[in-house]
Amino acid sequence: xxxxxxxxxxxxxxxxxxxxxxxxxxxxxxxxxxxxxxxxxxxxxxxxxxxxxxxxxxxxxxxxxxxxxxxxxxxxxxxxxxxxxxxxxxxxxxxxxxxxxxxxxxxxxxxxxxxxxxxxxxxxxxxxxxxxxxxxxxxxxxxxxxxxxxxxxxxxxxxxxxxxxxxxxxxxxxxxxxxxxxxxxxxxxxxxxxxxxxxxx
Amino acid sequence: xxxxxxxxxxxxxxxxxxxxxxxxxxxxxxxxxxxxxxxxxxxxxxxxxxxxxxxxxxxxxxxxxxxxxxxxxxxxxxxxxxxxxxxxxxxxxxxxxxxxxxxxxxxxxxxxxxxxxxxxxxxxxxxxxxxxxxxxxxxxxxxxxxxxxxxxxxxxxxxxxxxxxxxxxxxxxxxxxxxxxxxxxxxxxxxxxxxxxxxxx
Numbered sequence: 174x175x176x177x178x179x180x181x182x183x184x185x186x187x188x189x190x191x192x193x194x195x196x197x198x199x200x201x202x203x204x205x206x207x208x209x210x211x212x213x214x215x216x217x218x219x220x221x222x223x224x225x226x227x228x229x230x231x232x233x234x235x236x237x238x239x240x241x242x243x244x245x246x247x248x249x250x251x252x253x254x255x256x257x258x259x260x261x262x263x264x265x266x267x268x269x270x271x272x273x274x275x276x277x278x279x280x281x282x283x284x285x286x287x288x289x290x291x292x293x294x295x296x297x298x299x300x301x302x303x304x305x306x307x308x309x310x311x312x313x314x315x316x317x318x319x320x321x322x323x324x325x326x327x328x329x330x331x332x333x334x335x336x337x338x339x340x341x342x343x344x345x346x347x348x349x350x351x352x353x354x355x356x357x358x359x360x361x362x363x364x365x366x367x368x369x370x371x372x373x374x
Numbered sequence: 375x376x377x378x379x380x381x382x383x384x385x386x387x388x389x390x391x392x393x394x395x396x397x398x399x400x401x402x403x404x405x406x407x408x409x410x411x412x413x414x415x416x417x418x419x420x421x422x423x424x425x426x427x428x429x430x431x432x433x434x435x436x437x438x439x440x441x442x443x444x445x446x447x448x449x450x451x452x453x454x455x456x457x458x459x460x461x462x463x464x465x466x467x468x469x470x471x472x473x474x475x476x477x478x479x480x481x482x483x484x485x486x487x488x489x490x491x492x493x494x495x496x497x498x499x500x501x502x503x504x505x506x507x508x509x510x511x512x513x514x515x516x517x518x519x520x521x522x523x524x525x526x527x528x529x530x531x532x533x534x535x536x537x538x539x540x541x542x543x544x545x546x547x548x549x550x551x552x553x554x555x556x557x558x559x560x561x562x563x564x565x566x567x568x569x570x571x572x573x574x575x
Contacts (some may be wrong), residue, residue: 207407207490286487286534289408304538318543322551323558325538326531330559333487333530334523337505342519350523358527358559 189227189237191217197238201283201336205235205290232293239284239294243303245273250306259313264364266310267355270328274335275348282336285329304328311359327355390428390438392418398439402484402537406436406491433494440485440495444504446474451507460514465565467511468556471529475536476549483537486530505529512560528556 195216199208214221228234249269256262274281284290294300311324400409415422429435450470457463475482485491495501512525
């Protein structure tokens with residue numbers, strides 16, 4: 174079959190991607206510290222040596238799991254920061270962040286609150302900077318401590334809620350409800366149909 | 375000194391409580407799965423045997439850490455459920471939950487999202503029931519999926535925000551900002567000074 178042939182030709186890449194997917198599942202089920210490379214190998218039915226062929230450590234595998242999400246976050250941030258008004262910046266940050274949270278719903282709630290993961294991301298790179306910029310955009314309509322607390326509630330709330338309410342709503346519906354909740358918290362008017370760009374002229 | 379004498383007379387209880395406190399710190403720093411009994415013993419400068427004298431397993435220690443918080447949650451729930459109007463029930467649930475989250479700020483954000491902890495609490499008891507009742511009270515003004523999503527954002531948002539914004543605000547101020555954020559999300563009017571009881575007559 175075509176799928177079988179495709180599997181054969183892209184065998185190594187395929188195993189790498191399946192390792193990433195299985196690791197993501199196990200991290201979200203058992204936390205990062207509670208997931209060993211052996212557990213990942215067992216779940217996929219390969220040897221630990223096969224895992225080491227692709228990833229030298231559990232940390233390297235975590236990086237491979239988290240990197241695409243951080244990439245999406247960076248893209249959403251940059252798009253939001255390019256907007257002209259406070260309102261449009263907050264609105265874009267909220268919708269971009271919500272979209273990535275829903276897209277990665279099994280992972281986001283867990284990893285965003287896993288102290289081992291946060292510690293590793295902090296030591297490796299720009300997580301602190303990304304979070305600070307997000308909070309700044311969301312709190313821009315109400316700078317100062319109350320606005321920053323609201324922004325923190327929205328970010329943590331959306332990350333946590335995608336996990337807990339994840340099972341019974343489809344992506345589009347969940348995203349819409351989360352954005353509405355976020356707008357209320359932040360005091361953002363709902364834009365007329367994707368009108369935030371027009372409004373800022 | 376008096377403190378020294380007090381330490382001697384209540385030695386066993388004191389060690390037990392210090393074990394609980396140190397475990398709470400380490401769980402929130404390294405996650406539950408990332409904290410061994412040996413790490414807890416080392417941090418307190420006692421032997422592993424001394425830990426086993428008080429707790430037969432890491433799970434038993436986690437239960438001792440979490441039980442007081444679950445007790446506070448149950449009390450807040452019962453107080454909220456005893457109110458007469460939807461508005462007063464949601465308001466009491468919000469303020470009671472926020473107070474316990476701020477009181478336990480190092481722990482709540484981490485444990486509320488630690489999959490190993492949630493799994494253990496679920497298998498042991500009534501966590502599912504507590505969460506369902508909380509969401510029902512908070513979503514009561516707006517039942518149905520959008521209201522439940524808002525309730526989930528508020529619960530996860532407050533739990534997450536107490537950790538991330540925990541360092542620079544005192545308890546009273548943080549509690550006030552969080553309750554204001556929660557009220558906005560849920561669409562609750564701010565009560566006149568503790569007037570929710572009066573209003574429900």
